Amino acid sequence: MSQLYDLCALDEIPRQGSRVVEAPHGDVAVFRTADDRVFALDDRCPHKGGPLSQGMVLGHRVACPLHNWLIELESGEAVAPDQGCVRRHEARVDNGRVWLSIEG
Numbered sequence: 001m002s003q004l005y006d007l008c009a010l011d012e013i014p015r016q017g018s019r020v021v022e023a024p025h026g027d028v029a030v031f032r033t034a035d036d037r038v039f040a041l042d043d044r045c046p047h048k049g050g051p052l053s054q055g056m057v058l059g060h061r062v063a064c065p066l067h068n069w070l071i072e073l074e075s076g077e078a079v080a081p082d083q084g085c086v087r088r089h090e091a092r093v094d095n096g097r098v099w100l101s102i103e104g
């Protein structure tokens with residue numbers, strides 16, 4: 001089952017930054033890119049659990065703050081040669097609001 005949240009206004013998330021949401025299964029990081037897309041991933045790097053929300057957003061990727069793995073925001077996949085995948089969630093912008101759908 002998924003739950004839909006009206007999270008916040010888009011402007012409440014800094015460009016190339018993120019916001020953390022507490023979900024029943026753990027924290028979810030919602031990222032805003034420089035071109036105003038939003039993406040949501042579990043806030044746990046697939047390497048050793050680093051907080052992706054504190055990483056730097058580069059294009060449509062985030063660099064983990066612990067060991068700099070790059071994670072694709074769209075898929076949650078680590079960029080080769082690193083291997084791993086973090087769970088992603090649906091996020092979209094509608095009328096200037098950010099909507100997040102979290103799989104339970």
Ligand code: FES
Nearest residue numbers: 045047048050064
């Ligand atoms: S924990 Fe993210 S790169 Fe190591």
